[in-house]
Amino acid sequence: MTHYIHHVPGRLRIKSPHLKRNAQAAQQARQYMEQVDGVLASEVNTVTGSLLIHYDAQRVGAQTLLNSLRGLGYVPPEHAHLPVQQGPNLAQTLSDKVVNKLVETVIERSATALIAAII
Numbered sequence: 001m002t003h004y005i006h007h008v009p010g011r012l013r014i015k016s017p018h019l020k021r022n023a024q025a026a027q028q029a030r031q032y033m034e035q036v037d038g039v040l041a042s043e044v045n046t047v048t049g050s051l052l053i054h055y056d057a058q059r060v061g062a063q064t065l066l067n068s069l070r071g072l073g074y075v076p077p078e079h080a081h082l083p084v085q086q087g088p089n090l091a092q093t094l095s096d097k098v099v100n101k102l103v104e105t106v107i108e109r110s111a112t113a114l115i116a117a118i119i
Helices: 023-035 062-071 090-118
Strands: 004-008 011-015 039-045 050-055
Touching: 011 062, 023 039, 023 050, 023 062, 050 062
Parallel strands: none
Antiparallel strands: 004 011, 011 050, 039 050
């Protein structure tokens, strides 16, 4: 199992082999997170090795939480920074617009055909 980090403001998930099938490490991680100012809740899944942290972004930063977990050995140094969030690429945006227009046209034509059939 490799390390995995996913972040959106207010929510941080890490997957760590140190938490997988290790109830003692999972309990320690959860207890530690519950003591951090700004952490609202934390959940550990020992089957997947996942630690989910809900936090108040106004009180604590995700990078601070990640640094703490790295200091405890749950995150290796090579995963010291949050992944860069990238917006949708141009091709995805364009295809979404084309599909939306296509659906809109189909609905308009279906409505016109239905009205013509009723009259």
